[in-house]
Amino acid sequence: MASDKPVTNKLINSPETCVDDNLRGLVAANPQLHLHPQHRVVTVRSKINNGKVAVIGGGGSGHEPFAAGFVGAGMLDGAVAGGIFSSPPTGNVLYAITYLYKYNSGGVLVLIGNYTGDRLNFGKAIEKAKLAGVKVEGVIVGEDVASSHNKTGGRGMCAEVYLFKMCGALAAQGASLEEVRNLAVESSQCMATLGVCLSPCSLPGQPPLFEIAHGMMELGAGVHGEAGIAKVKLGTAKEVVSLILQKIVEHLKLTSGDRVTAMVNNLGATSILEMNIINKEIKDFLVNRQITLERIYSGHMKSSLEMHGFQICLLHLSAEHGEGWLRLLDTTTLVPSWPAYPLPDCDDAEGSIGDDDDLTQHSDAKGANGPSLSCSEQTLLRDSLCAAAEALAQNEALLNRLDSGCGDGDCGTTLKKFSLAILEYTKTASMEYPSNVLWDLSEVAERDMGGTSGGIYSLGLSAAAQAYGSAKTNDAASWLLALDSATRAISKYGGADPGDRTMLDSIHAAVVAFKEQLSCGVYSIARAAAQAAERGAAGTAGMTARAGRASYVSSAYTTDEDAGARGAAIWLQAIFNYISKEI
DSSP states (O other): OOOSSOOOOOSOSOTTTHHHHHHHHHHHHOTTEEEEGGGTEEEEOOOSOOOSEEEEEEEEESSTTTTGGGBSTTSBSEEEEEEETOOOOHHHHHHHHHHHHHHOTTEEEEEEESOHHHHHHHHHHHHHHHHTTOOEEEEEEOOBSTTTTSTTOOOOOTHHHHHHHHHHHHHHTTOOHHHHHHHHHHHHTTEEEEEEEEEOOOOTTSOOSSOOOTTEEEETOOSSSOOOSEEEEOOOHHHHHHHHHHHHHHHHTOOTTOEEEEEEEEOBSOOHHHHHHHHHHHHHHHHHTTOEEEEEEEEOSSOOTTBEEEEEEEEEOOTTTHHHHHHHHHSOOOOTTSOOOOOOSOOOTTTTSOOOHHHHHHSOOOOOOOOOOOHHHHHHHHHHHHHHHHHHHHTHHHHHHHHHTTSOSOHHHHHHHHHHHHHHHHTTOOOSOHHHHHHHHHHHIIIIIOHHHHHHHHHHHHHHHHHHHTOSSOSHHHHHHHHHHHHHHHHHHHOOOTTSSSTHHHHHHHHHHHHHTGGGOHHHHHHHHHHHHHHHHHTTTTOOOOSSGGGGSOGGGOSSOOHHHHHHHHHHHHHHHHHHHHO
16 A cells, blocks of 8 residues: 655655665765776775785665775775665675675675675675685674564674774784684674664655654664664653663673773764764763763764664773774774774873863953943933843744744844843943943853854944943943944944845934934934834835845745844834933
């Protein structure tokens, strides 16, 4: 019966050609590789017999970069690709073995994932090659914790990539076939993998293979698109990593004082941000258990098309072999898919984290103090800031709505963060020197708003602080200088001008009105500036965006007011209206 679920979109030419197109693209980007297209075999380029042992990996496609992406000096000598999630046929595996033996008379080691199809097809190819006089051995790898109870052992997961690296490095050093094979057997017994997925993958031209309810995840998901052994409620990164590592630690019988390396396998669609958080949680978990984490290898190893999830594989560095294995992992390789670089020359494992507190102690010097305020003027400044902050907080939903069509819908939320921080600041801060207050607010914007908006407001407020600090008296002209300086700084560094449909349209309109009413008294200035800010924000509706985030989208999304301009108008009006009522 045909599935009623829609086919997943993919950037391919066709389901029938995607495997071959993938291999051709890999070789196009890596000219040190050679593709044998009729057999779907990728090898290193070689024209002479180097006498060493060749290492081969392979299996179904859809796991990229596994395995062809790990072909290169110091890792695999060749890889055989099958169809999507399908074992390659015996003939293609046999071709890879015999071809590589031609240039590697030391023999051939074949690493085989513990799946029925791979065991049969790779195994048959090995036996045929032996009958033909080829010196070849195979090692089956199956370290999956979730399926470890099976009669044939656990499935082969990303631990194969560990073996690609270690066996490839040992073979490059001139070790014998027996030595390389023994390394694979011994080290694979010290590895364990377990993972989760949050969303399934889909084969090219097919709908998703299964469904996961919102807020749930599959524990023990495989790399062939299969679901896991249990549906578990999705937790925080810390909780999920703890769940996985607890089972791995128990499986490997790790105890305090043991040493490990960790491989974090991106199953396809997990963001780098998530992967980095997972890395951090792995380290924290192991530190708390007093298990030494020597290395983390994080990235796409053996993926499952676009599956959103990850696996963790721990390699227990045994007392007998651990140092040697670590040296093999640290050996330089030219394979770009291997996510490790030469280690820095440092002894302190924690030395890569920490701030230079001496810098921050000297980097927060404020601008010139400038004119000071009387007690009543300080109260007016404090209350004006509170009025502006409260107005912004009350208009969070409006600003988010205005931002949703041409931005990321968080303008109101971002300005509310700023407003709440201002309200907290005004509870204890001194208002005696406005230049210092403006400087403090620029720091608040940078710290509590963040992003582009925080940068813009911080820049404008710091410019205003510098300008007011150079003033001689506390009068309207000094405040106009501060507001005008803020406008100029935002325009200079933000790249926008009045008329570009940004917050400057509101602020610039207020500055112009301020200048025109400068000789008419504070009440007239405040009323005119508030009305001008309103006109400036309203005028952005339908205006062509020439700067800011709105300039990146179709004009169909900019028919309403600009969120930034409306936000600026809200706080400008709140300040000027409050002043006009109090004087």
